[in-house]
Amino acid sequence: MIRYLIKKLITLLILLGLVSITVFAVLFVLPGDPAQIILGINATPESLATLRAELGLDKSFMGQYAHWMGNLLLGQSQQSIHYKMPVYELIRDSLAVTGPLALLAMLFALAISLPFGIYAARHQNQAGDVVVMVCTQLGLATPEFWFGILLTLLFSVQLGWFSAGGFPGWSTDCWGSLKALLLPAFALGVIRASILTRLTRSSMLEVLSEDYVRTARAKGLKERTVVYGHALRNALAPVLTIMGLQLGQLLAGAIIIENVFFLPGLGRLVFNAIGQRDLPVVRDIVLFMAAAVVVVNFLVDIAYAVIDPRIQLE
Amino acid sequence: MDPKLLTIEALSVHFHLPEGVARAVDGIGFDLQPGETLGLVGESGCGKSVTALSILGLVQSPPGRIEAGRILFESRNLLRLDAEGLRRIRGRDISMIFQEPMTSLNPVLPIGRQVAEPLMVHKALSRSEAMAEAAAWLDHVKIPAARKRLDDYPHQLSGGMRQRVMIAMAMVCRPKLLIADEPTTALDVTIQAQILSLMLMLKSELNMSVLLITHDLGVVAQMASRVVVMYAGQVVEEGRMTDMFDQPFHPYTRGLLKSMPRLGDRRAGRPPRLNEIPGTVPSLIEAVSGCRFAGRCPHVFDVCRKQQPDLFKIGAGQRARCWLKRYPDRRKPDA
Numbered sequence: 001m002i003r004y005l006i007k008k009l010i011t012l013l014i015l016l017g018l019v020s021i022t023v024f025a026v027l028f029v030l031p032g033d034p035a036q037i038i039l040g041i042n043a044t045p046e047s048l049a050t051l052r053a054e055l056g057l058d059k060s061f062m063g064q065y066a067h068w069m070g071n072l073l074l075g076q077s078q079q080s081i082h083y084k085m086p087v088y089e090l091i092r093d094s095l096a097v098t099g100p101l102a103l104l105a106m107l108f109a110l111a112i113s114l115p116f117g118i119y120a121a122r123h124q125n126q127a128g129d130v131v132v133m134v135c136t137q138l139g140l141a142t143p144e145f146w147f148g149i150l151l152t153l154l155f156s157v158q159l160g161w162f163s164a165g166g167f168p169g170w171s172t173d174c175w176g177s178l179k180a181l182l183l184p185a186f187a188l189g190v191i192r193a194s195i196l197t198r199l200t201r202s203s204m205l206e207v208l209s210e211d212y213v214r215t216a217r218a219k220g221l222k223e224r225t226v227v228y229g230h231a232l233r234n235a236l237a238p239v240l241t242i243m244g245l246q247l248g249q250l251l252a253g254a255i256i257i258e259n260v261f262f263l264p265g266l267g268r269l270v271f272n273a274i275g276q277r278d279l280p281v282v283r284d285i286v287l288f289m290a291a292a293v294v295v296v297n298f299l300v301d302i303a304y305a306v307i308d309p310r311i312q313l314e
Numbered sequence: 315m316d317p318k319l320l321t322i323e324a325l326s327v328h329f330h331l332p333e334g335v336a337r338a339v340d341g342i343g344f345d346l347q348p349g350e351t352l353g354l355v356g357e358s359g360c361g362k363s364v365t366a367l368s369i370l371g372l373v374q375s376p377p378g379r380i381e382a383g384r385i386l387f388e389s390r391n392l393l394r395l396d397a398e399g400l401r402r403i404r405g406r407d408i409s410m411i412f413q414e415p416m417t418s419l420n421p422v423l424p425i426g427r428q429v430a431e432p433l434m435v436h437k438a439l440s441r442s443e444a445m446a447e448a449a450a451w452l453d454h455v456k457i458p459a460a461r462k463r464l465d466d467y468p469h470q471l472s473g474g475m476r477q478r479v480m481i482a483m484a485m486v487c488r489p490k491l492l493i494a495d496e497p498t499t500a501l502d503v504t505i506q507a508q509i510l511s512l513m514l515m516l517k518s519e520l521n522m523s524v525l526l527i528t529h530d531l532g533v534v535a536q537m538a539s540r541v542v543v544m545y546a547g548q549v550v551e552e553g554r555m556t557d558m559f560d561q562p563f564h565p566y567t568r569g570l571l572k573s574m575p576r577l578g579d580r581r582a583g584r585p586p587r588l589n590e591i592p593g594t595v596p597s598l599i600e601a602v603s604g605c606r607f608a609g610r611c612p613h614v615f616d617v618c619r620k621q622q623p624d625l626f627k628i629g630a631g632q633r634a635r636c637w638l639k640r641y642p643d644r645r646k647p648d649a
C-alpha cells in the first residue's frame with residue numbers, strides 16, 4: 001500500500017510539473033502584450049518598458065517560468081492587474097464558493113445515481129428500469145443552465161424558498177450561504193447524476209451476473225447483503241473514475257451556472273479575468289484547474305486501491 | 315417417513331430467448347438417498363448445471379423459467395417456497411460448489427469473511443465466533459497456516475487453494491446435501507485428485523449426500539455410487555455405478571464410456587485414437603419428435619425417429635430411455 005501511494009505521488013508531482021509548463025507555455029505564446037492592455041494604446045514606450053520590467057515580461061521564457069513557479073512555491077503569487085490584489089487571495093475567496101458547490105453537487109449526484117442505478121439494474125427491462133432510463137436520457141439532453149433557470153423559477157420565484165441568486169458569504173451568513181448553493185448544486189448534480197446512474201446500472205448489471213454473486217446467493221445471504229456487500233464494491237470502479245473527472249471539472253468552476261446564480265466562484269473569476277486580459281489571474285487559475293483534475297484523479301487512484309485489493313499488486 | 319433426501323419429479327426448465335424457447339431441462343426426474351453420492355453426467359449443454367441451479371432456485375430469471383415439476387427436499391417442495399424460505403435452505407441444508415474457483419469467490423473480500431458469512435447468516439454467530447470457526451474449517455480443508463490467511467484475498471491463492479476455500483465455505487453449516495458442479499474441471503490433474511479425496515473425507519465425516527455434476531466419468535467412478543446420464547435435457551440412463559460401467563445399455567452411455575481415453579489403449583502398429591460420438595447435441599429450441607439421440611445413434615431405426623422412448627427398466631435400479639429395450643434385435647454388433 002505504501003509503495004503504491006509513493007508511486008502514485010511521484011507520478012502526481014511529475015504531472016503537476018508538466019501541467020505548469022504547458023499552462024505557462026500556452027499563455028506565453030498567446031499574442032497580445034499585457035502591458036499594452038493595461039496602459040492602453042496611448043502609453044509611451046518608456047512606461048510600457050517599465051511596466052514590462054515590473055511584471056517580469058522582459059525576461060526569457062525560462063526566466064519568466066522560474067520567476068512564476070518560484071513565487072508560487074514560496075506561497076507568493078503575483079498581483080492581479082485588474083483587482084490589484086494577490087491572485088492567491090482571489091482564488092481562495094472564489095474557492096470558498098466553488099469548492100462547497102462542487103462537493104454539494106457531487107453529493108446530490110451520488111445520492112441520486114447510486115440508488116437509482118442499482119434499482120434499475122436489479123429490475124432490468126421492467127417498468128421501473130425504463131422510467132429511470134428515460135429520466136437519465138432527459139437529464140443528459142438538458143442543458144444545466146436551463147435546468148438551473150427552471151429551478152429558480154419554481155423554488156425562488158413561485159415558492160420563494162430560496163433566493164434567486166447571489167452569495168452572502170460564509171462569515172456573514174453561513175446558513176444563507178449554504179442555501180444559496182443548494183439550487184445551483186442540485187442543478188449541477190442532477191445533470192451529472194444522469195451519466196452516473198447509467199454507469200452504475202450497466203456496471204451493476206455486469207457484476208450481478210458474475211459467478212461470485214451466484215456464490216453469495218447460494219450461501220443463503222440476504223439479497224441486500226448480496227447487492228450491497230458483494231456486488232456494489234465490485235461495480236464501483238468505473239463509477240468512481242467518471243465521478244473523479246466530474247469533480248475535477250466542477251472544482252474548475254461551473255462558469256455558466258455560477259453566472260446564472262450570480263455566484264462569485266472560480267468560473268466567474270476566470271471568465272472575467274479573460275475578458276480583462278488579467279494574465280496573472282488567468283495563468284494561476286488555469287494551473288489550479290489542471291491541478292484540481294490531477295489531484296482528484298490521484299484521490300480516485302487511492303480509492304481504487306481501497307476498494308479493490310488486487311490493484312496494489314500491479 | 316420418506317427415506318429419500320431429494321426427489322426431483324418431471325422437472326422442466328425452459329429459457330425464453332429471442333430465438334425461441336430452449337428446453338434446457340425437459341421432464342427429468344431422479345432421487346437421492348441420505349448419505350448417497352449421485353453422479354449427474356453428460357456433455358456440456360445437456361442441462362446438468364441448470365438442474366443443479368434449479369434445486370437452489372438460482373436459475374437466472376428471466377430468461378429461465380421453471381415450467382413444471384417438483385423438487386422435494388425432505389418432503390418439502392422447494393419450488394413452492396418463497397424467496398425467504400429458499401434463502402434459509404441455501405448454504406445451510408443444501409450447499410453448492412462451482413466449477414470455476416477463479417471467479418466464484420468475490421475478488422474484493424477477504425476469504426475469512428467469505429467463509430464465515432454463512433455461519434453469521436444461518437447460525438447467528440457473532441463475527442468473531444464465525445471467524446474462529448471459519449479458520450478451523452480452512453484448516454480442516456488443509457489450507458496451510460489457515461489462521462494467518464483469513465485476511466488474504468482470493469487472488470493471493472492458487473486455483474486448488476481457492477477450491478478448498480469454496481469447499482470450506484460450503485461445509486461450514488454442515489449441509490445435508492452438497493451439490494458439486496464440476497468441482498475439479500478447472501483444476502489440473504494432481505490437484506483434482508486432492509480435491510476429490512478431500513470431498514470423500516468430508517462426505518463420510520458429515521454423512522451428507524452429494525450430487526456430483528461432471529462430464530468426467532473418471533471422477534464419477536471415483537466418487538459416486540449411482541449415476542444419472544443426461545442428454546439434451548433428459549435423463550437417458552440411470553443405474554448403479556458398477557452396472558453402468560460394466561453393462562451400459564443406452565448407446566449414448568456406451569459412447570461416453572468408449573470416448574474415455576485409457577492408458578495402454580494402443581492397437582498394434584497404429585497410433586492411439588480417441589473415440590468420439592459423431593455429431594453434436596441437437597438444438598434445444600427445435601422440437602424433436604423422436605428420440606433426441608437418434609441423429610447420432612449408431613443403432614438408429616425407424617421407430618427412433620417417430621416416437622420418443624420412455625425410460626424402460628433394464629435391471630435392478632437400471633433404466634434407459636432407448637427403443638433397443640423393446641427391439642433388442644435392432645442393436646448392431648459393436649457399432
